[in-house]
Amino acid sequence: MPFIPHTEDDVKTMLHAIGVNSIEDLFDEIPQDLRINNLNPIAPGLTEMAMGRDMKARAERDAGLACFVGAGAYEHHIPAAVWQITGRGEFLTAYTPYQAEASQGTLQLLYEYQSMMANLMGLEVSNASLYDGASALAEAVLMAVRANTHAKEPRILIAGNLHPHYRQTIEALVRPQGIILETLPYNDTTGCLETSRPKIDNGDIAAVVIAQPNFFGGIEEVDGITDWAHQHLALVIAVVNPIAMALLKEPGAWGERGADIVCGEGQPLGIPLASGGPYFGFLCTKMEYVRQMPGRLIGRTVDQNGNPGFSLTLQAREQHIRRAKATSNICTNQGLAVTAATIYMSLLGASGLADVAKASHDHSSTLCKALTALPGMRLRFNSPCFHEFVIECPCTAKALIHTVLKDNILAGLDLSLMSPELDRCLLICVTETKTAQDINAYVQAIKRALQHLTSSLTVED
Amino acid sequence: MLIFEISAKGRKNHLQAPRLAPEAKDIPAHLLRRTPPIFPEVSELQVVRHYTQLSRKNFSIDTQFYPLGSCTMKYNPRGVHQLASLEGFLQHHPLTPISHSQGYLQSAYELQEILSHITGLSAVSLTPMAGAQGEFAGVAMIRAYHLSRGDTARTEFLVPDAAHGTNPATAVMCGFRIKEIPTDKHGDVDLNALRAAVGPHTAGIMLTNPSTLGVFERHISEIAKTIHDVGGLLYYDGANLNAILGKCRPGDMGFDVMHINLHKTFATPHGGGGPGSGPVAANERLKPFLPIPTVGYDGDHYYWLTEKDCPQSIGRLSAFMGNAGIILRANIYARLLGHEGLCRVSEYATLNANYLMARLQQAGFTLAFADRRASHEFIITFKKEAKTMGISAKDIAKRLLDYGVHAPTTYFPLLVPECFLIEPTETESKEELDNFINILMTILKEAKESPELVKQAPHTLPVRRLDDLKAARELDLTWHKSKKPEEA
Numbered sequence: 001m002p003f004i005p006h007t008e009d010d011v012k013t014m015l016h017a018i019g020v021n022s023i024e025d026l027f028d029e030i031p032q033d034l035r036i037n038n039l040n041p042i043a044p045g046l047t048e049m050a051m052g053r054d055m056k057a058r059a060e061r062d063a064g065l066a067c068f069v070g071a072g073a074y075e076h077h078i079p080a081a082v083w084q085i086t087g088r089g090e091f092l093t094a095y096t097p098y099q100a101e102a103s104q105g106t107l108q109l110l111y112e113y114q115s116m117m118a119n120l121m122g123l124e125v126s127n128a129s130l131y132d133g134a135s136a137l138a139e140a141v142l143m144a145v146r147a148n149t150h151a152k153e154p155r156i157l158i159a160g161n162l163h164p165h166y167r168q169t170i171e172a173l174v175r176p177q178g179i180i181l182e183t184l185p186y187n188d189t190t191g192c193l194e195t196s197r198p199k200i201d202n203g204d205i206a207a208v209v210i211a212q213p214n215f216f217g218g219i220e221e222v223d224g225i226t227d228w229a230h231q232h233l234a235l236v237i238a239v240v241n242p243i244a245m246a247l248l249k250e251p252g253a254w255g256e257r258g259a260d261i262v263c264g265e266g267q268p269l270g271i272p273l274a275s276g277g278p279y280f281g282f283l284c285t286k287m288e289y290v291r292q293m294p295g296r297l298i299g300r301t302v303d304q305n306g307n308p309g310f311s312l313t314l315q316a317r318e319q320h321i322r323r324a325k326a327t328s329n330i331c332t333n334q335g336l337a338v339t340a341a342t343i344y345m346s347l348l349g350a351s352g353l354a355d356v357a358k359a360s361h362d363h364s365s366t367l368c369k370a371l372t373a374l375p376g377m378r379l380r381f382n383s384p385c386f387h388e389f390v391i392e393c394p395c396t397a398k399a400l401i402h403t404v405l406k407d408n409i410l411a412g413l414d415l416s417l418m419s420p421e422l423d424r425c426l427l428i429c430v431t432e433t434k435t436a437q438d439i440n441a442y443v444q445a446i447k448r449a450l451q452h453l454t455s456s457l458t459v460e461d
Numbered sequence: 462m463l464i465f466e467i468s469a470k471g472r473k474n475h476l477q478a479p480r481l482a483p484e485a486k487d488i489p490a491h492l493l494r495r496t497p498p499i500f501p502e503v504s505e506l507q508v509v510r511h512y513t514q515l516s517r518k519n520f521s522i523d524t525q526f527y528p529l530g531s532c533t534m535k536y537n538p539r540g541v542h543q544l545a546s547l548e549g550f551l552q553h554h555p556l557t558p559i560s561h562s563q564g565y566l567q568s569a570y571e572l573q574e575i576l577s578h579i580t581g582l583s584a585v586s587l588t589p590m591a592g593a594q595g596e597f598a599g600v601a602m603i604r605a606y607h608l609s610r611g612d613t614a615r616t617e618f619l620v621p622d623a624a625h626g627t628n629p630a631t632a633v634m635c636g637f638r639i640k641e642i643p644t645d646k647h648g649d650v651d652l653n654a655l656r657a658a659v660g661p662h663t664a665g666i667m668l669t670n671p672s673t674l675g676v677f678e679r680h681i682s683e684i685a686k687t688i689h690d691v692g693g694l695l696y697y698d699g700a701n702l703n704a705i706l707g708k709c710r711p712g713d714m715g716f717d718v719m720h721i722n723l724h725k726t727f728a729t730p731h732g733g734g735g736p737g738s739g740p741v742a743a744n745e746r747l748k749p750f751l752p753i754p755t756v757g758y759d760g761d762h763y764y765w766l767t768e769k770d771c772p773q774s775i776g777r778l779s780a781f782m783g784n785a786g787i788i789l790r791a792n793i794y795a796r797l798l799g800h801e802g803l804c805r806v807s808e809y810a811t812l813n814a815n816y817l818m819a820r821l822q823q824a825g826f827t828l829a830f831a832d833r834r835a836s837h838e839f840i841i842t843f844k845k846e847a848k849t850m851g852i853s854a855k856d857i858a859k860r861l862l863d864y865g866v867h868a869p870t871t872y873f874p875l876l877v878p879e880c881f882l883i884e885p886t887e888t889e890s891k892e893e894l895d896n897f898i899n900i901l902m903t904i905l906k907e908a909k910e911s912p913e914l915v916k917q918a919p920h921t922l923p924v925r926r927l928d929d930l931k932a933a934r935e936l937d938l939t940w941h942k943s944k945k946p947e948e949a
Contacts, residue, residue: 004809005890014816023808029677029834034709041578045799048540058564059549072780079477089523090516095731101922102862105518106733115940119498125938131590134780165780172776176636275565276555276781278736301932309924313932319630324639329630332591336732346508350497358482384488432479
C-alpha cells in the first residue's frame, strides 16, 4: 500500500490489542446516516512512474518562454546551493519550532534571517515571515491601526500606483474590521505620487502606504512623503522590493525619522517563480512597535547551563496563546521559503546583492533605450526606474504580447489590468538573468510584431 | 556560531553575482543607499557547511517519529516533491497567459474537483495560503452572505472551548464577537449551552470534527440544525480531515463552508513552519462568495475566474493564487493514491491512533476520554503524575526528545490539564509505535526512580531547556556587530 507500512499480521495484532474485529469497527461513533463507503468519483491511483510521465508533459506545456514580466514576481538567478540545502529533509519536513531544543537549526536560521532582513531595511526588528507580499501589507495596515494611538479613525492612505492585486488583497483582508481605505493619487506624467498632497489635519490618517519602486517600476521621492506623513502624525508603511534595497535608500533612512513598518514580497531572494507561490512576506518595524507585530518572532536567549540558544518569543501576541485577542490569526507561515532566502542572502552577501540590483537596473535601461528607438514606442512615465518600466505601444499591449509569444517571449504585462485606459501600455521587467543576446532577440521580435500589427491595422482601416 | 561570526571582510562568492555591473548614474543620489547592509561575507562552502550543520540540529519527519497532535506529520513522499520541482513548473511566471499555463491550470482544476468530492461541497477555491487564511476566507464568506441579504444583526460567532486558537482569532479579524461554547464530559459540544447561546445575533459557528479532543462529534446533525434554524451558518475547520477521508463528509454533516490543510491531509512538507495551503470549499449557498481566482474548464481549455466572473467574491487573498507549488504537490499526492489510497489514509491513521491509545491505557497511562473511540489522534493526561510525582507533561515531553522522538502537542487543548495530544498518522509502522510505547513506559519509570533526570531533560540535545523569560524580557531579535562573539 502506498506509504502505509502495515503487514496483514500487523493489522491483526493491532485490532486484537484494541479489541475490535475490523478497521471498519473503529468508525462506529460516526452516525450511520452520515457514512459514505468510498470516494469512487476520484480516479484510481497511479504509479510513481506513470505520474512522472504525466507531470513532465504538463511541465513542458508551461515551459520555454523567455520571461520579461515582473509585476510582483521576479526571475533572478538562484545559486544551486540554495535549494540543495533548503531541500534537506531536516528543514523540509520539520514543523513550527514549538519544541525549541529539538528545533535549534530552524530557530537559529530564522534569527539570522531576522538580522539580515532588518538590516537590509534599515530597521530594528523583522518577524519570521508572513504568507506573501500582498497579505503582509494587509497585516502591516492592521498593525499600523493598532500602533497609531494618535489617529482619530482607522483611515489609511494608499499609493494609487501600488500593485492592483495588493490593493485588492488589502480590501479583502482589512475591510471587515471597519478600516477606511483611501487613495493617494499618482501623477500621469511621472507615474510617481503627486508632489501636491491632500490637505489633512493631525490624526486624520493612521498610516500612509508607499510602494518603492511603484507598480510602474518608478522610483519615488520617498523622503518628502515620509516627512509629510509624520508631520500629520501618520505612520509610514513602505512596500519595497528587497533586491532594490541593495541599491536604493533603505526605508529606515527615509526622511527625518524613517518608515515605521516595512513589508513586501520576499520572492526575489532565491525563490522560484513557480506559478505564484509559495513565496514569503516580510515585515520589519521599529522596536517601539514590536509588540504590535503579527507572526512568529525568534529571540536569542540562554539555556540552563548559560549556553546560547534560540526560541519563539513574545508569543503572548499570538493566536495559540491569546486566541481572540491575538495580533493576527496567522499560525503556519512560509518557513521553508525563508530558509532559502537566508541561504541566498548569505551566498551573495551585501556586494553580491548590490551587483544583482545594479545589473538588473542596467539591463532594464538597455532594453528601454532600444525599445523607445522603435517607431511608435514611447516611455509612458518619465521618472527613473529600477528594473521595470512602462512602454506605450502603437497597438494594444494584448496584441503585442500575443504576437511575440510565437517567438517564445513573454513580452510584459498588459496594463489594462490596472485600468482600461492603459490598454496600450506594457509593463516590462529585465533582471540580471537576461543577456545582451536575450535583449536583442526581444527587440527584434517586437520590431517584427510591430511591422505585422501596424500593417494589418492599415489593411483593416 | 552565527553565520555573521564566520564572516571576513572582503570574502566574496564571485560565481553568484553578475560582474561588472555599472553604477546606476540615472538615479538621483539622494534616492540611493549610502551604507550597505551588514550581511555575512562568507564562501560558498562556509554557507553550505553552516546551514547543513544547522539542519542537523532539527527533528523532522525524515529523521524522527513526530506524533504532533493536530498537525498530521505524515511522510512527505519524495516523488511528489521531485515532480512539483520540474523546471517547467518552477520557471512559470504567475501572470503568464493561459495559453502557456495549461499544465498548471489543469492540475489546479483537478485538485478543486478532488477536494469537492472529498468534502461533499460543491465548489473550491485554492487560494488561501494556510489553514488560518482558509478560516478567514470561510468566515468572511459567511459575513458577506449575511450582508448580501441585508442581515446586519449577526455580530456573534460561536466557537467551542476546545477549538484551535486560530478560530477565535479569525472570527475577530472578520469583525465578529466571540461566544465560547463549553464541552460536555464525554468530549462533545454541550448542546444545552449551545441552544442557550444561539439567536438572531448568531452569524455562525466554527467547529472541528473530529474535534481537537480526538473524538467524533456525535451530535453534529443536531448542532447543524440548531444553528441553521436561527439563520446561522456552519464553518468546518479541516485540521482533522485526515481522520474521515472517505468515511464521511463535512458537506453531509451540514457544514456550509470549510478549509482543508493540504500540508496535513495531503502530505505536503511542513517546511519548519510552512508553507502550508488552506483551500476553502463551499456549498451552493456560499459558492458565489469564494475568494478569487479560481480555475474554470470549458471542456477544451482551463482558465482563470476572477472578479469579473464572480462579482460577489470576498476578493483576493494573495498577490497571485496562493501557494501554487503546494497545490501542485497535493494534486500529485491525491492522484498517486487514487480513491482507494485516499480511503486507506483515514483507516490506517485511525488504526494507529486506537492501537497506541489501547496499549498506553493498558500500560497505566490516563486517557482523557477513556469511554470514546479515538479518531486519528487522542489525549493522555499526566494530571495524576503531576500531583503524585511533581512531573509535568512538559518534563515528559522534554525527556522524549532525549530518546529521539519529537514530543506530541502539549498543553493543548487547554481544557485538559497536563495533556499530550498524540497523532501517529498512517505512515508509521507498528514497530515505531511499539518503540514509542516502550519509551514512554521507561520515562514513567525514570520519573518514579530518578525524577531529576526527567525534570532536567533534555540532556542530549544541542541545548538544555531555554530561558524563555529572559528571551521575552531582554529582547534579542537581531544580531549586531557590537555584540561580542562569546555572547553568541
